Amino acid sequence: MKPDIDTILNLSAAEIMSTLAPVLPTGYAQGTASIISMLMMFSAQEHERGADIRHTENQNMRVLFAKLAADVSDAGLRTKIEIAAKTKDETFGISALNAANYELKRLLIALQIYFESENNESSQNARREIWKILKAGADARVLSIPASA
């Protein structure tokens, strides 16, 4: 058995706070140690969920693009989102998932601007669908500050 990454990060953060920070000079040094400790605890949270958040969001955007393509009269934009809708996350490394996420989000911005320029019911529904994805992604990324901080 070996320790999991989040265990290492959380226990190391606790060690910094309980053992190392108290012997540092007060002020900047102690404050910085506290922030580093908190960043390690955030990293522990992200280690567990990071790939899942990105992959889920990427898939949600692809599904939405496929759903909305028929409502987009701009041929250039429609072609782009149709192509993007068919892409896949080939690997689950964070950097690869990020690269795909950023490409999809650039298209999402273009799609959002497109539907903001239209004032009918289907456009309003499309805007709601876009916000549903954005809100879900924002909710999923929330970081909790440990009570011990």
Next chain:
Amino acid sequence: MSDALSEKLGHYLAPKFDVDHVAITDLARIPGGASRETYRFRAAYTKDGTPITRALILRRDPPASLIDTDRTTEFRAYHAFFALGLPVPEPIALELSEAVLERPFFIMEEITDCQVGSILVPDPYGALRQSIGEQLFECLGRIAAADPDKIGLGDLEGARENCWRFEVDRWEREIIEDEREPQVIAHAAIRWLKKNPPPPPQKISVVHGDYRSGNFLYDSKGNIRAILDWEMAHLGDPLEDLAWALDPLWAHGNPAFPAGTIARDEAIARWQAASGLTVDAAAFAWWEMFASLKGLAIWISAAREYCDGRNTDPVNAFSGWYCQVFHNRLLAERLSALES
């Protein structure tokens, strides 16, 4: 490093205090945000036969600054509001030359025997929260009430006409320059703010720019002794400061009690009484949306500074991550609610 800095500070301050020698002791860096390096120190000298020891603060530009803030603006704001009787430290000296301490800096009085409320703890002010909250929003009202021209700050950055647009454009530029990934929510917020401008301000005031929990010092009796961090001061709609102070990020987990102090309605009432202004609901809703966008822009810049290695203070990683996630979520909530 500290010895060399102490020696240079002593040489610099001697002529400022009109003495031959100033001894610098107890120089230590303290937390003070990522946009300035902050040090406390003691300056001891003898004048007219009387030994004097002064507790002072050095605020020096870092190698790279989070937001390109102007230390001249910060120094002048301290000067103006100190003269007006607001609780701010007495400014001592401003040095723009890089020849003295490698980077521009200013020196001000240290307010001793005080503390700062950490934004990371749920109830930093405890039993003092009522008293602190009352003073906090009254002081902000007094800042809003001041006439920028009469206190010598009429030439600060900012626009007197369409100040809302000046501010949105400013922070949009920061986001475009510093975004490391497509900021879908930030750009949606910018488009909304531009499409739905607020009514004109009741007056143009000095806007502190970062007035919030964590940016003031208070003593053990609950007296606010110093309003700090004026580096983003500018001219604009005073509602900008009020919305920033009431932003949920600074509410210690309970937006009904902004800044971890008094109830939101009471905070607004205190501000209105002190400023002589009224809070228009529609205008304020716009400035609240703007406050979250401005926060997001600052955190995006923090992330950029950190990732590019220009300023690797961990506080930039914290702001660029935790605070960015916070304001992204808040804006997503507010903007998606408008579509419902």
